[in-house]
Amino acid sequence: MQRNLSNSNAHFQKAVKRLPLGVTSNFRYWEEDKTIYIKRGKGARLWDIDDNEYIDYRLAFGPTILGYADERVDQAAREGMELGGVFALATELEYTVAERICKMVSSAELVRFSVSGTEAVMTALRLARAYTGKDKYVLVEGGYHGLSSEVMWYTEVEEWQENEGDPELLPYGEGIPDLYNHLIYSVPLNDANRLERLFKRHADTIAAYLIEPIMGNCGSITADQQYLKDVRELCTKYEVILIIDEVKTGFRVARGGVQELMGVDADLCTFAKSMANGYPISALAGKEEIMRKIGDDVVHGGTYTGHSVSLAVANKTLEILDETQALTNIAKYGTSLSEAIGKILSRRGIPHCFVGHPAMYGLFFNTTPPSNYRDWVNSDYTFYEVLAPNLHDVGVLVEPDCREPLFICEAHDERCLNETISKFEQALNMTLEQLESENKNPRQKNNKK
Ligand SMILES: Cc1ncc(COP(=O)(O)O)c(C=O)c1O
Structure with missing residues (x-):
């Protein structure tokens, strides 16, 4: 270590007395003397x-x-603040931002907002289950989809040897019920034959196939365009909902996200991160027929959804990304x-x-x-x-x-x-x-x- 971290080191010693690991997300802890x-x-x-x-x-x-601290975004945040926050009632701005998302993303016909990517993915899975009447789902090895127990599973490859069969699927930590493991099928990226074999045998129990086509949590390992097109066809053929998780790729790799880049439309897709330059807001978007299930037996909401600051910032950020x-x-x-x-x-x-x-x-x-x-x-x-x-x-x-x-x-x-x-x-x-x-x-x- 060459640089001076004495203030950070001293603050860590103070913070750790009140915050586990001295931080507010496990991923921000970089060891006692390296956490900044x-x-x-x-x-x-x-x-x-x-x-x-x-x-x-x-x-x-x-x-x-x-x-x-982008000045255009900060000005929008101040204007959003003046609206008053959250009201447990809707505002006109929700519609404005939903309109913009539907203009930018070809598969987005209807939109619902949440606060984090985790919530958007949770709702997408719930909706897929409700729409199909099936419970299981497919995850791609190496993908990350937030902190809910249903997706907090990873494939152990570091100790794995090819001759041992498939690598094991493990929970990210303790407190994640094993019962989710029984709902998950895990597949390697870029193997459409393997996916088809799975669908042939089990599609009658599978509600959704969840993919982050550029794996922003795995060195950006990327789905081949042909693979994603094959996935699209297989999901349609076997009546499995294709959920494309664009929490990282959305409004970043193209105006219409990875779906525009690869020319593939999801049934449901999730956005967060770039849509508001770091302010807390996420979106679930998708085909009207599926999205209309929300309100018709599927619950979605949350006290902080549609906060006036986050919406105002999303509106400005998306305008900039769309028009410049x-x-x-x-x-x-x-x-x-x-x-x-x-x-x-x-x-x-x-x-x-x-x-x-x-x-x-x-x-x-x-x-x-x-x-x-x-x-x-x-x-x-x-x-x-x-x-x-x-x-x-x-x-x-x-x-x-x-x-x-x-x-x-x-x-x-x-x-x-x-x-x-x-x-x-x-x-x-x-x-x-x-x-x-x-x-x-x-x-x-x-x-x-
Ligand atoms: C692809 C993907 N999905 C979902 C999430 C969860 O989003 P959040 O951290 O906002 O809950 C992340 C977070 O990094 C992500 O990269």
């Missing part, structure tokens, strides 16, 4: 309470699409950055590849891009894990775990780009020296298996 506390964010930069400055590529796990070149500029930045990093790594003979979309991509230390979560273990993620803290030390913030991709926002400008490139080179040199002294050269050891 943020003083403020502006544009694409963050400052911690020790005044260390970072160019941020985590962007709060994706929502900051325009930049922190913001997403094109974000993608251009992402491409320039990956090309520059790629050149630096190639010059040193370090095998690597980028996976995903220029607005959110994973960096893998392997020449072949992973096509599903089982492939992820073939990347030298230990190299990434040594590199990430060195990047933090020089002022570039990436997730310590390589399963979280790099996110780009509109506020990443030319200065951020040039600074990141030279800081990346610096952090890479530190990493190579460190590994050399420990005798772990990535040019010899690029495969984990």
Whole structure:
């Protein structure tokens, strides 16, 4: 550790007395002496309470699409505040934002708002069950869909060997009832034959197939376009609801999300993050026939749904994303950055590849891009894990775990780009020296298996 974190370290000791792990989300805890506390964010930069400055590529796990404290968004928030908050009654603004979403997303015919991505996915699954009269659902290995017990299951691949059959499906932690396990079928990404075999045998019990086609929680490992088209056909044929979880990809990889990018329409889709530049709001959208079940026996609501600040901000953010070149500029930045990093790594003979979309991509230390979560273990993620803290030390913030991709926002400008490139080179040199002294050269050891 090169930078000074004395204030963060001292604050951790205080915070841990009142907050488990000293934080408000388990994922923000980076060990006792590495957990940082943020003083403020502006544009694409963050400052911690020790005044260390970072160019941020985590962007709060994706929502900051325009930049922190964006003046256009802040003005909208102030206007939303003046409306008064929540009323346990509806406002006109709900309709305005729903209209905008239906204009931008081709499969969105009706919309309901919630507060978090977790709630949007929960409601999508409930609705799929109600509409089909079936209970089970399919999850894709490596996907993440929020904190509800029904989706808090992951596939254990780190200890898994190919000759052992399918990897095990495990709960993310304790307190998640095993009964959900009996409702889930888990499948690897990009294997349509396998999905069809499953549907042939069990579609009469399966309500939904839930997918995040660019896995924003798994290094942006991406569904092939043909696979997604096959999935669409199979879901229609076997009467399974196709839920596309666009909590991370929505209003980021294209105006109409991953559905526009891949030319595939979901039956139901979920949005959050980029739709309000980090303010708490999510949306469930989809086909009218299915969405009309809400109100007709399916319950959806919540005290904080349709908060006037979140709606006003969503309205402004979506207007900007829809009517300006913001997403094109974000993608251009992402491409320039990956090309520059790629050149630096190639010059040193370090095998690597980028996976995903220029607005959110994973960096893998392997020449072949992973096509599903089982492939992820073939990347030298230990190299990434040594590199990430060195990047933090020089002022570039990436997730310590390589399963979280790099996110780009509109506020990443030319200065951020040039600074990141030279800081990346610096952090890479530190990493190579460190590994050399420990005798772990990535040019010899690029495969984990
Ligand atoms: C694809 C996906 N779905 C759902 C969620 C849950 O959203 P939230 O954290 O807002 O509850 C996330 C969060 O990262 C996500 O990436």
